[in-house]
Amino acid sequence: MSALVEAEHLAKTFVRRQRGGLRQGLRRGLRPVRAEHRAVDDVSFEIAEGEFVGYLGPNGAGKSTTIKMLTGILVPSSGRVQVAGLDPSRQRVELARRVGVVFGQRTQLWWDLPLRDSYELLRHVYRVPAADAASQLDRFVDLLDLGAFLDTPVRQLSLGQRMRGDLAAAFLHRPSLVYLDEPTIGLDVVAKAAVRRFLAAENAEQGTTIVLTSHDLADVERLCRRALVIDHGRLVHDGALADLVARLGSGRTLVVTTVDPVPPIELPGTEVVRTDGPKQWLRFDGNPAAVIAAVAAAVDVVDLTIEEPSVEQVIARLFAR
C-alpha cells in the first residue's frame, strides 16, 4: 500500500485586513489593521490508497481549508503536500482529473437542465469516453436509484435526489480520490441510508479512496475505519475511529418513558442525567442492546429512543480529558 495523500507540516495563514472606524484609522495613519489567522497549523498525515477516512472537527476548525489545499484550490503557506504523486497547487488541473468533490451545499449540476444532461456535459469537461461514462451511469442508476428522475430538471429535484445526483457526478470520471463535505446534511433517514450504501460500495468494490467530512457521527461510524480530528487548525487525533469512541465512550443517551413516574433507574454503566415526569434520560457508553434489555427488565416501558451524540459532543469530550 502506498500513500495516496501525504501532508507534512501543512499550514495556511490568512491575513485579514480589518477596517476600523475613521478615528481608529486616523490614529494608525490610515493603515488597515492586519490580523493573522492560522486556519491550518502544522498538520501532518498520510492516507493510503483505498482508505475511508473521516475528517472531523467543529465549524471553523480548518477542515475545508485543508481540503482546499489538498485539491490545489489554495496554496499552502508552508509545509508540503502531495496527492497521487502530484503537487496540488502546481498541478491543479492534472490532479482535478483524478479527484472528485461533493460540497453538500453547492452543486456542480446544471440547474435548469435534466440531470442526464449534466452528466453528458461533465463527461466532456472530464474527457471521459462515451462508453465508459455510460457504464458508470448504468451502475449509478442502479446503486443510487436515479432512474426515476434522470430526465427531471435539477431545480425540480428534492434535496435527497439532488445529493444522489451530485454524488454520481463526483464519481463519474472514476476518480481515485473523493472528498465529501457533509454529503448527508438535511437528508431524511432513507436518503441517508442510500448515500451511505453507495459510498461503502464505491470504496469496497472500486477501491476509491474517500475522505468524509460530517457532523453526523452515525455517518462516520458506519463508513470510516479511521478518523482524523482537527481543532483550531491542529490535528488532535489520528487513528481508528473505534479507538476514539472507546477512549471517550459513545456517550449515547437512552430516553425511557415509563407507564407511571418511577424513581431514577439505577443500572451499572448508566447515569440518569435528567428526569421529567415519566421520562428519564440515561447516559451510557457501550452496547445499547444490553442497556435496553436491562431497562426493560427493571421498569414498565412505554417508549424508548436513543439519542446519538453529535461529532461536536464527542470532540468536546476529547478536550475535556
Next chain:
Amino acid sequence: MDDARLYLRLVSGRARSQLQYRWGFVFDVLGATLVGALDLVAVLVLFSNIAVMDGWSALEVCVLFGVAQTAFALADLLVGHLDRLPVELRAGTFDTVLLQPRSSLLLMIASDFSVRRVGQVALSLAVLAVAWTRLGLGVALLDVALVTLTLVTGTVIFAAIWVIGAATTFWTIDTMELTNSLTYGGRQLTSYPLGIYHAWLRRFVVFVVPLGCVAYFPVRHLVGLEPASTSPLVRLAGVPAAAGLVVVAGFVWRAAVRTYRGTGS
C-alpha cells in the same frame, strides 16, 4: 480544438435552459433590443438638430454605430455574465470551477450565454445594413472583409476589457461598476466619430484602453472620410489592439486566480 468544442457544448446547454422559460426569454429579448433601439433614437435626435458631426453625416454615423454596437452586443453575449463573478467569489461557487480539470477562464466564460442579446445584435446589424445601402457603398469583397474583421476585433476588444475588469474584482470585489463604465460607456463612445472628443480622451481610448480602435478607423475608410495622407495600416488598428488586450487579459486573469488561491499578496 477540444476547448472550443467544450465551449460550444456548455454554451448550448445554457442556451437550451434559457429557452425553457419561453415567455421570459421573449421579454428579455424585447427588453434588451429596446435598450439598443433607444441608443439609435439618441443618434437620430442628435442629427435632427445638426446636419454633420465632425464631418460625418447621419448615415455615416449610423454605419459606425452599427459596427460598434454589433461588436459590443456580441461581446456582451459571450462574456457579459462575468459581471456576476463577485457574487460567485462571495458565495464560494468559484471553487467548483477550480475543481474541474479545465481552464478556469474557459469554464467561467462557458458558464452562461445571454441569448437575449441576439436581439441587440440583430438590431445593430440591421442599422448597419440599412445605412450601408442608403449610402450606396456596394459589396466589394475587400470592404465586406474589412467589416467582418472589424466586428471580430471589436468583439474581442470589448470582451477582453470585460475579462480584465472581472479579474480585478478578485482583488477588490466591488469594482465591477468601473468595468461597466468602460464597457457600457465604451459602447456609447465608440458609436460616434472620435474627432468630437477632446485630444486627451482620444489618446486615452486609442493607446491606453483601446476602445477607439473598435470601429472608428476602418469605418472612416469605408465611408470615404479617411484623409488621403493616412496610412492604410491605420484601418487595421483593431488587430494589434485586440491581440494585445487578449494577452493582457490572459495575464491578469491568471494573476488574479493566483491571488485568490493565496500565492500572491
